[in-house]
Amino acid sequence: xxxxxxxxxxxxxxxxxxxxxxxxxxxxxxxxxxxxxxxxxxxxxxxxxxxxxxxxxxxxxxxxxxxxxxxxxxxxxxxxxxxxxxxxxxxxxxxxxxxxxxxxxxxxxxxxxxxxxxxxxxxxxxxxxxxxxxxxxxxxxxxxxxxxxxxxxxxxxxxxxxxxxxxxxxxxxxxxxxxxxxxxxxxxxxxxxxxxxxxxxxxxxxxxxxxxxxxxxxxxxxxxxxxxxxxxxxxxxxxxxxxxxxxxxxxxxxxxxxxxxxxxxxxxxxxxxxxxxxxxxxxxxxxxxxxxxxxxxxxxxxxxxxxxxxxxxxxxxxxxxxxxxxxxxxxxxxxxxxxxxxxxxxxxxxxxxxxxxxxxxxxxxxxxxxxxxxxxxxxxxxxxxxxxxxxxxxxxxxxxxxxxxxxxxxxxxxxxxxxxxxxxx
Amino acid sequence: xxxxxxxxxxxxxxxxxxxxxxxxxxxxxxxxxxxxxxxxxxxxxxxxxxxxxxxxxxxxxxxxxxxxxxxxxxxxxxxxxxxxxxxxxxxxxxxxxxxxxxxxxxxxxxxxxxxxxxxxxxxxxxxxxxxxxxxxxxxxxxxxxxxxxxxxxxxxxxxxxxxxxxxxxxxxxxxxxxxxxxxxxxxxxxxxxxxxxxxxxxxxxxxxxxxxxxxxxxxxxxxxxxx
Numbered sequence: 176x177x178x179x180x181x182x183x184x185x186x187x188x189x190x191x192x193x194x195x196x197x198x199x200x201x202x203x204x205x206x207x208x209x210x211x212x213x214x215x216x217x218x219x220x221x222x223x224x225x226x227x228x229x230x231x232x233x234x235x236x237x238x239x240x241x242x243x244x245x246x247x248x249x250x251x252x253x254x255x256x257x258x259x260x261x262x263x264x265x266x267x268x269x270x271x272x273x274x275x276x277x278x279x280x281x282x283x284x285x286x287x288x289x290x291x292x293x294x295x296x297x298x299x300x301x302x303x304x305x306x307x308x309x310x311x312x313x314x315x316x317x318x319x320x321x322x323x324x325x326x327x328x329x330x331x332x333x334x335x336x337x338x339x340x341x342x343x344x345x346x347x348x349x350x351x352x353x354x355x356x357x358x359x360x361x362x363x364x365x366x367x368x369x370x371x372x373x374x375x376x377x378x379x380x381x382x383x384x385x386x387x388x389x390x391x392x393x394x395x396x397x398x399x400x401x402x403x404x405x406x407x408x409x410x411x412x413x414x415x416x417x418x419x420x421x422x423x424x425x426x427x428x429x430x431x432x433x434x435x436x437x438x439x440x441x442x443x444x445x446x447x448x449x450x451x452x453x454x455x456x457x458x459x460x461x462x463x464x465x466x467x468x469x470x471x472x473x474x475x476x477x478x479x480x481x482x483x484x485x486x487x488x489x490x491x492x493x494x495x496x497x498x499x500x501x502x503x504x505x506x507x508x509x510x511x512x513x514x515x516x517x518x519x520x521x522x523x524x525x526x527x528x529x530x531x532x533x534x535x536x537x538x539x540x541x542x543x544x545x546x547x548x549x550x551x552x553x554x555x556x557x558x559x560x561x562x563x564x565x566x567x568x569x570x571x572x573x574x575x576x577x578x579x580x581x582x583x584x585x586x587x588x589x590x591x592x593x594x595x596x597x598x599x600x
Numbered sequence: 601x602x603x604x605x606x607x608x609x610x611x612x613x614x615x616x617x618x619x620x621x622x623x624x625x626x627x628x629x630x631x632x633x634x635x636x637x638x639x640x641x642x643x644x645x646x647x648x649x650x651x652x653x654x655x656x657x658x659x660x661x662x663x664x665x666x667x668x669x670x671x672x673x674x675x676x677x678x679x680x681x682x683x684x685x686x687x688x689x690x691x692x693x694x695x696x697x698x699x700x701x702x703x704x705x706x707x708x709x710x711x712x713x714x715x716x717x718x719x720x721x722x723x724x725x726x727x728x729x730x731x732x733x734x735x736x737x738x739x740x741x742x743x744x745x746x747x748x749x750x751x752x753x754x755x756x757x758x759x760x761x762x763x764x765x766x767x768x769x770x771x772x773x774x775x776x777x778x779x780x781x782x783x784x785x786x787x788x789x790x791x792x793x794x795x796x797x798x799x800x801x802x803x804x805x806x807x808x809x810x811x812x813x814x815x816x817x818x819x820x821x822x823x824x825x826x827x
Contacts, residue, residue, distance in 0.1 A: 176711055500682065500713060501712045
């Protein structure tokens with residue numbers, strides 16, 4: 176029997192039992208849609224986060240913080256030990272082999288005040304020229320220009336400081352002067368340290384995931400100014416730019432720095448962070464796909480059930496086909512073909528609806544999907560990604576499940592003895 | 601004349617639940633090309649079992665079944681299905697595929713035999729015209745009378761130019777007036793087209809138009825009459 180005739184025959188059998196076939200297809204649709212939706216959202220999320228990280232955290236940089244643990248930025252570093260990382264340490268690191276530049280960052284949480292309004296902000300003391308050298312893609316002015324040899328009163332602000340969408344908006348502009356207020360919590364009584372500064376530049380929008388790098392809510396002041404304002408030489412972190420992003424270089428410099436500080440400092444490489452994140456995401460993806468695969472397994476059992484019922488009902492028909500001279504192999508093909516049609520239709524509808532579902536979820540979480548805006552999930556936009564791998568994988572998986580679960584009923588049909596099948600009521 | 605079917609000491613035992621039934625107990629039969637044979641006998645005499653063996657739908661327990669000189673027991677499953685394509689089977693209960701129209705039912709046996717779409721369509725129309733169903737060929741079995749359904753079944757059996765036609769009580773499930781039409785058609789097929797026919801029947805009138813009558817009882821042939 177020709178393939179086309181087999182297909183035609185199978186299709187006519189499916190059409191005869193529309194509701195039953197529809198429900199079986201629905202089972203496959205749900206399984207495939209779940210897989211596609213979960214995978215495309217998680218891949219979208221992964222790529223969004225990775226992109227943010229790569230932007231705010233160049234791959235050829237290392238982050239040195241006080242403390243032994245895994246320090247991400249200044250937030251975790253410096254626990255329990257009396258070790259302090261000082262501004263001058265940056266110069267020592269600069270002299271090491273394979274190191275291009277090392278810069279110290281002093282970072283405190285304070286306020287910026289413009290007129291009557293004030294917002295909480297991260298005040299970062301840094302060498303503008305070197306910082307710009309390292310973060311050349313993010314430490315970029317949208318308005319004004321970043322002074323490379325700044326006067327003490329010149330500052331650079333993140334996009335959010337001058338153009339916030341929240342109610343507490345300060346609306347200063349470049350060349351306006353604002354007040355920086357920092358509360359010295361170690362002084363008794365508590366004292367507010369204030370400095371009036373001039374906005375030299377406002378950065379273009381970055382996104383919130385900058386580790387060590389510039390952020391939208393940051394207020395950048397010259398390092399010397401920070402030392403004066405905060406009255407300290409202690410820095411929160413030292414960012415090291417390497418001459419190469421080779422793993423060997425990263426490893427050797429990391430070890431050298433750790434040794435130089437007798438193990439009191441921790442060194443984090445951006446590549447390591449990205450690797451950890453990517454392996455975490457792979458695990459999550461596998462887990463999600465596994466959950467979705469269970470629903471597809473259930474759909475597969477549904478297919479098997481339907482095919483066995485169909486086999487019983489059509490025993491006589493199979494007897495007729497065999498009496499007319501249909502080969503057992505062709506009977507097998509007819510049954511498999513029915514299942515393949517169900518699987519294929521189910522997989523295609525499933526992929527489309529899973530993709531739709533993913534976009535819907537992205538929109539509900541905020542700012543995703545085809546409608547992009549900035550009010551995203553934590554300021555970040557998730558765009559679900561339907562990679563060719565997911566598409567083909569879902570299709571193959573859907574088809575595979577339908578074929579595998581139809582094998583047994585189809586095999587049984589092909590083995591029926593014509594006389595017995597014809598006698599079957 | 602060539603011998604088309606030859607049964608040599610054919611025996612068939614099958615299990616009915618746990619009770620062995622000796623359906624055939626040594627049948628010898630020879631059918632020549634162009635023959636028209638009726639097998640008569642009461643229920644349980646082994647007529648249908650014999651017909652199933654001749655149609656290679658089943659295998660004998662003992663003895664030999666030769667179709668055109670080839671021992672059926674030496675053939676594998678694929679060769680058996682190929683052989684079945686050259687045998688036309690007409691059943692008492694028509695056994696048409698309900699979801700297909702008359703024409704599609706006739707085409708089905710040809711599509712199983714790998715005949716091209718255009719050719720089988722034309723041949724199906726010709727065959728249905730021969731049995732007088734040209735006007736009704738796009739109707740499904742449920743829209744056809746018993747006699748019409750049986751004529752579709754006969755067309756289907758003839759579709760692949762079979763070496764012989766096997767009929768299992770072809771008039772057993774239709775009224776006597778329609779049965780007359782079927783009897784006429786079968787007779788015409790044998791006389792005008794030279795189709796070899798082996799037929800199991802209870803119908804005395806149908807038996808009378810045949811060339812030979814074989815009488816069976818308790819799994820053996822007890823009498824043979826040449827009309």
